[in-house]
Amino acid sequence: MQASETQYKMTGILAQLITITSHGNQYLSVGSLTNFFPENSSFQHCNSVQFSEMRKGNFFSFKKKEYILVDNPIEWFKLLKNDNCKKLRLYYQTQEENDHKIAGFVGGGGSWSIECIYKDYSDFWISKWDFDKELESWKVTYEKVIAKHSIINKQYNLKQTKSKLKNVLEQITEFAYKETTENWGGIFEKAKKTIESENPEIDFYHNDLIVKDNYNLENRQLLMSASKAFVFGGMGSWNDMYFENQEIENKYNSLSSELYQFMMVSILCAINGDKIENAHP
Numbered sequence: 001m002q003a004s005e006t007q008y009k010m011t012g013i014l015a016q017l018i019t020i021t022s023h024g025n026q027y028l029s030v031g032s033l034t035n036f037f038p039e040n041s042s043f044q045h046c047n048s049v050q051f052s053e054m055r056k057g058n059f060f061s062f063k064k065k066e067y068i069l070v071d072n073p074i075e076w077f078k079l080l081k082n083d084n085c086k087k088l089r090l091y092y093q094t095q096e097e098n099d100h101k102i103a104g105f106v107g108g109g110g111s112w113s114i115e116c117i118y119k120d121y122s123d124f125w126i127s128k129w130d131f132d133k134e135l136e137s138w139k140v141t142y143e144k145v146i147a148k149h150s151i152i153n154k155q156y157n158l159k160q161t162k163s164k165l166k167n168v169l170e171q172i173t174e175f176a177y178k179e180t181t182e183n184w185g186g187i188f189e190k191a192k193k194t195i196e197s198e199n200p201e202i203d204f205y206h207n208d209l210i211v212k213d214n215y216n217l218e219n220r221q222l223l224m225s226a227s228k229a230f231v232f233g234g235m236g237s238w239n240d241m242y243f244e245n246q247e248i249e250n251k252y253n254s255l256s257s258e259l260y261q262f263m264m265v266s267i268l269c270a271i272n273g274d275k276i277e278n279a280h281p
Helices: 012-030 073-082 158-179 182-194 217-228 246-272
Strands: 046-056 064-070 087-093 111-117 122-132 137-149
Touching: 012 073, 012 087, 012 111, 012 122, 012 137, 012 246, 046 073, 064 073, 087 246, 158 182, 158 217, 158 246, 182 217, 217 246
Parallel strands: 046 137
Antiparallel strands: 046 064, 087 111, 111 122, 122 137
């Protein structure tokens, strides 16, 4: 099975979550953004990006309906800043043991949300993607699903996370070269080399994913390494394989699951470890 250009892209859902979190923190810090929406690559297949919450229709109604707050990310950032939001963080929750097998599909691969951190609490927002067949593009709605929750602000140790990702990449690179193709091995090898690269964004599709100046090189190396290793999707992807030899099949499943797990942790670690000093509560 051959690896194709699509294996160099993480899912559009995750890419957009990362982009909104990173650029949102920039806006909260300085109060402005240029060339972000809709220019950023994470919005290229979207005809709308809205932000909503569920509210009661009127005083006498127990039913809630969706209420659109703003119709683009910049206006959402303004809303957050006016409400004294301190910073944005990514939050990830695994859904099942084999998240990696359905990671390339809408709604699969675990649950991601954006944590909006205020002085004493956090709100959590998730994205919903609906395909508009007429326009042949996506309608994205970010919905506030949890309000005034205790602050989580999940953090990981950068050096430990980097070491674990590097280790599993070394193992899966060796496995790929031995049991699959040069192409697959090359993809994992490139992701492994990115951990030490002085220019980690090179050759990555979403090279405008984050506000680079707000992250240390090690954070960017970790993020890009995990992103370049995102080989999980539908037909033709890394997780669309089967080996008749049970021992090889077991190793393939084990390494794939481990890689996916450390990719998710690496993305969280890299993004939630920004260096915007005045974004801290």
